[in-house]
Amino acid sequence: xxxxxxxxxxxxxxxxxxxxxxxxxxxxxxxxxxxxxxxxxxxxxxxxxxxxxxxxxxxxxxxxxxxxxxxxxxxxxxxxxxxxxxxxxxxxxxxxxxxxxxxxxxxxxxxx
Amino acid sequence: xxxxxxxxxxxxxxxxxxxxxxxxxxxxxxxxxxxxxxxxxxxxxxxxxxxxxxxxxxxxxxxxxxxxxxxxxxxxxxxxxxxxxxxxxxxxxxxxxxxxxxxxxxxxxxxxxxxxxxxxxxxxxxxxxxxxxxxxxxxxxxxxxxxxxxxxxxxxxxxxxxxxxxxxxxxxxxxxxxxxxxxxxxxxxxxxxxxxxxxxxxxxxxxxxxxxxxxxxxxxxxxxxxxxxxxxxxxx
Numbered sequence: 241x242x243x244x245x246x247x248x249x250x251x252x253x254x255x256x257x258x259x260x261x262x263x264x265x266x267x268x269x270x271x272x273x274x275x276x277x278x279x280x281x282x283x284x285x286x287x288x289x290x291x292x293x294x295x296x297x298x299x300x301x302x303x304x305x306x307x308x309x310x311x312x313x314x315x316x317x318x319x320x321x322x323x324x325x326x327x328x329x330x331x332x333x334x335x336x337x338x339x340x341x342x343x344x345x346x347x348x349x350x351x352x
Numbered sequence: 353x354x355x356x357x358x359x360x361x362x363x364x365x366x367x368x369x370x371x372x373x374x375x376x377x378x379x380x381x382x383x384x385x386x387x388x389x390x391x392x393x394x395x396x397x398x399x400x401x402x403x404x405x406x407x408x409x410x411x412x413x414x415x416x417x418x419x420x421x422x423x424x425x426x427x428x429x430x431x432x433x434x435x436x437x438x439x440x441x442x443x444x445x446x447x448x449x450x451x452x453x454x455x456x457x458x459x460x461x462x463x464x465x466x467x468x469x470x471x472x473x474x475x476x477x478x479x480x481x482x483x484x485x486x487x488x489x490x491x492x493x494x495x496x497x498x499x500x501x502x503x504x505x506x507x508x509x510x511x512x513x514x515x516x517x518x519x520x521x522x523x524x525x526x527x528x529x530x531x532x533x534x535x536x537x538x539x540x541x542x543x544x545x546x547x548x549x550x551x552x553x554x555x556x557x558x559x560x561x562x563x564x565x566x567x568x569x570x571x572x573x574x575x576x577x578x579x580x581x582x583x584x585x586x587x588x
Contacts, residue, residue, distance in 0.1 A: 253428050254414060261443050262466060280583045280586070295559075316533055
């Protein structure tokens with residue numbers, strides 16, 4: 241398929257997938273809002289999935305060769321610490337990303 | 353005449369409140385949208401596709417992940433499934449709005465549902481709901497549209513700028529990791545228990561060990577199964 245077809249189909253696929261997830265409670269699951277099982281999953285599934293997504297993004301980390309995933313690790317640590325401290329999403333994301341960008345551009349070993 | 357004037361000044365007040373409440377979202381969506389646009393540019397597609405994506409998908413996390421998938425030439429089915437799982441938490445957002453959106457006209461309702469993102473959800477559930485249903489409807493419609501515009505502008509601008517300049521975006525994709533970390537912490541603040549995170553940690557490790565590349569689907573399955581079991585145990 242041409243690249244135009246590919247990107248168009250990809251956008252359609254993402255649109256449909258997103259639409260299904262967001263409309264499920266309004267159509268298929270309507271009337272289930274007081275269902276205790278839905279409540280239980282609604283309470284514990286989102287936090288679990290969020291952590292899974294973090295791991296998913298980092299699944300290809302290489303700890304055995306330079307830079308030993310230090311930029312990623314420090315980036316996550318900076319983001320986490322700052323967010324627990326100031327609770328400002330934008331700043332936490334900015335600082336964590338900046339940490340990562342700086343570390344991968346320097347040969348961080350040269351810092352020592 | 354004065355009735356009409358009163359109505360439009362009331363509408364303006366509602367819109368201004370919606371605008372004010374959405375300002376924090378502006379500061380989030382604009383830079384993150386721009387970073388997405390800049391990264392999207394690496395794919396060498398026309399910047400218009402970034403705009404289209406931000407209009408029809410309107411999901412930051414899924415959009416970021418899609419860049420990696422598109423770059424690797426992943427199958428459309430895989431893109432569909434991954435987007436579904438990344439956005440799965442949105443299934444539960446709608447429950448908070450079943451009553452609130454009940455009497456909205458069909459077309460408007462479809463749009464509101466489609467545009468129910470993490471941020472729109474947080475603005476609408478944090479701020480106190482208006483008593484008057486009509487006023488509330490104007491309010492949340494305004495908030496939703498405003499947030500959507502911010503996002504589309506951010507993504508488009510990022511993609512446009514990227515075409516012009518040769519920006520070295522090495523490392524920018526870490527924005528996604530940082531975003532997920534922040535969202536995870538926010539989830540923790542809301543659920544206040546480590547239980548779901550313990551389950552997720554174990555499921556992640558098992559997923560990585562079993563089949564690193566598909567760890568998301570494996571881990572999701574494990575989490576789902578575990579929660580089903582623990583729920584049954586709770587009911588006893």
